[in-house]
Amino acid sequence: MSRFVLFLLSRATPKADREWVIGDTLEQLHAIASVEGPAAASRWLRRELWRVLRDAPAQRLAHVAHPRARAARGDSLLTAISEDVRYALRAFARAPRFAAVAVATLAIGIGANTAMFSVVNALLLKRLPFAEPDSLMLVHLLRADRNAGPGEYREMVWSYPRYRRFVEEQDSFESYALFSGRDFNLAGNDSPQRVRGEVVSDRYAAVLGVSPIAGREFTFEEANTEEAPAVAMIGHALWTSRYAADPDIIGRSIRVNEAPYTVVGVLPPGFAGMNGNAQLWVPIAAVEPSQLAEPFSHSYSLVARRKPEVSAEAAVANTRLAGDRVGAELLDVGPDGQAAPPNSATAASLSASRADTDVRRASLILLGAVGFLLLIACVNLTNLLVARAIEKRREVAIRTVLGASRGRIGRQFFVESILLAGAGALAGIALTPLLLAAAATLLPDADTLFRTGMVPGARRIAGAVGLTQVGARMIGLDAATLLFTFGVTAATAALVAAVPALQASSTRPFDALKASGAAAGSHGRRSVMRSAPVIGQIALSLVLLAGAGLMIRSAVALHGTPIGVDPSDLLTVQLELPAATYGAAPDSERGSAFYSQLLERARALPGVESVGMASFTPVGGAYNQTTIAFLKPQRDGAPIVGVHWVTPDYFPTVGVPLLQGRSFLDADRRGAAKVVLINEAAARAMWPGESPIGKTIAVRQGGFQDGAEIVGVVADVRYGAIESPPRPDVYLPLAQSFRSRMQLFVHSALPTQALAASIANEVRLLDPNLPLAGVKTMDAPVGEAMWRTRVGAWVLSAFGALALLLTAVGIFGVMAQAVAQRTTEIGVRMALGAQARDVLGWMLRRAALVTGVGIVLGVVCALGVTRLIGSLLYDVPPHDPVTFIAVALLLSAVAFGACYLPVRSATRVDVLVALKND
């Protein structure tokens, strides 16, 4: 280390003096080392380097002054650069506004790029937070997809018995575990809480390479045998938040879904399972023991670690073979009673399953957009530096005449632009957490983010949702992001410095020293060159604005899409009745009683107009599907429908009109004849042209396999993505088919806080251990369902606005420059009788040409680029003429304004002043 510092010192010393200076330094170093020790000597040496660099410019001045000395001394690079830096800093101090504008412009551009890259990095590139993630794979069950065609398979989740058979047959994985996300009620501590977690098999954390920081994982018996004691693992965040980091947490009993579980392990901070948001893990055998023997109940995902000697391709092939064998053994039975085509299995690496195509595409689009923004900012900065260079051309000329080489002058510009870019980068990095926080407020909470349905036509990658969540937790300023920022900064500095440096070093000194200020090339090819960056800026801005405009139109169209319910004055609350207290579906006396009581009491609250319950929230993105069969009149077919459990008052509460027949009545309760309602889409699809009332269908869920009569038709409601048209739905009366997880809907004009508090109170009176979750007004799910488009519109609009601002500033600057150069000419023209109008016209004509070219170029580029965001748009074509025309007009107006101002002030200039100018 000391040797390196000595090297730097010698570089910082003029060549002629190096010998004795370094000799003296060594002498001093030894003296100090012998008295105070080598550490003190090293410290002294480093300080000495700093002092020398500080004094370097004065030293060089001493050399320059004496001609003989100048000949004898050489230049030392380090000294020269430190001098350049000091010179640049002094120059910035003299022009603080320029420096501030430059740094701010770069801070925005570089900061936005850094923020965007950190998101893309976390979601798509960074190593997943598991041990050796490259050898981890997701294993999927493959089921024949009859809707898609013969030979087509869909990825599915596993049933426990299939999983056991599969791991016996396979031999490419050394460890494996099942997992599936669940919500749990945690009681006790007087504060019931709903917690996201996972049911898992044994060795789940071990497969992922994670060890508990306290306690242990589940044993094989605990996870796989029914009689094993109920145990649980908790996450670090839950341990600190709910249990105050209790050091005796191991062995403590907690109440999960009203049943006691013993905590056996605490998992490390930052670990949230394969679903990215879990804090509680319980064994399958403890919470769903019946699943251990259900070969046709598919619930669990499978993660496995490849044996080190097995390649990914070999693992996939082996999985397929093993899957075929297991599939042939455990044949599925179709709804028509016939054996279904056998299942198989496949595997995919985690990195391939990291993000759905829509997330991937959106990230890359936004990354491109911020890149554009930075380019626009760079052009502005280049213009600023060029303007300064032109102002200082005399100073540069003098320095050239006095012997400064072209490289020297170019180096000065480069140092300046590196300092500006560096300061901009530091400010941008400081800005990045703020930008990310602002972005986080735009996005809905994590659960909704990943539960809302995909846009129609998009195909979900199995496992992508969980892994995207895992990635989202890793967003932050890490080494890769900083490296990216460094690269972007360097590129920016090079780009920005190139033009003024080239220009300055190629200006002939004597031209610059000439009296006339108009000499600095204002006509011909030179000025076209100077217009090129502005044309580029206008074109890039147009592309960004076009994207923003299209997204805004999509958002507006989405807003206008009818969901099927009236979301005003509607509160919704999620309830889940634990089986331990209330029993399980489909029969539960206590559960049904709880619901009726709650509905009665809620209805009786003052200010409440009506109350109802349903299993799924409109546009919530989640719903069950099942198949139905036509019993009376009998016919073939097993169409897939959405299935919902509702109370009779649900439809009037949320504002869904009844179209035919009747709705559910109190008489439709357990023991009475089973009835169902269907929606319009189902009626149209399955009984076109006739009334479905009175017909009987069998529904394969909720205990309705034996058939139920259709008594009414209700209007369509969108339960999936807001962009997807309503699908056929079947409604079952809650009274005839119990379901433990329901949404309560309350129609009331009361303020939300008060209403939520009253409802919570009623629930607590009925059962103090029942937590409420997801208390929202209906606007929230609607807003969340539109989050993709809304966020896209906001973000692209922000970019577009910034681009517009920067472009306006850029145009203004260039125009002002052009005007300043032509002040004399303007003065002459006006002295010769030209009106202000004529001068305006003459100057603006060129500006109009430049703007026109920029807009045309922008439109052409935008037409190509907006096709890429086609998948993000709703109801708007990527080449929508209205948007393009509006954006072109906007840009023209702004450009015109930016040109007009400097020209107008030029025409006001006193003629004599103009002629004297220079």
Added chain:
Amino acid sequence: MAAPLGEFEQLVLIALLRLGSDAYGATVRREIEERANRELSIAAVYTTLERLEQKGFVRSRIGDPTPERGGRRRKHFEMLPAGARALKTAHTAYSRMTAGLERRLEAL
């Protein structure tokens, strides 16, 4: 008459006076650091010495290398009569200015 000596130039010349033939970059620097209690860089010392040389107040000669300097030679500096005169002028001016004020200066 030449321009008066700068403050640091005076210190350097005084150090040369004291050090005599032992005066080279490292010793001058050490002398000033210890007596005047300042933190100097070697560059500052050489800058001043070279400026004094240009003014004709000192002259330099290259000395012998030593092993502890990594075999590098020393550059010795010696005060010339012109420098001595300049120093005397500065000292006289200072003494005259501070005549009678010693007690008060120390009590400051």
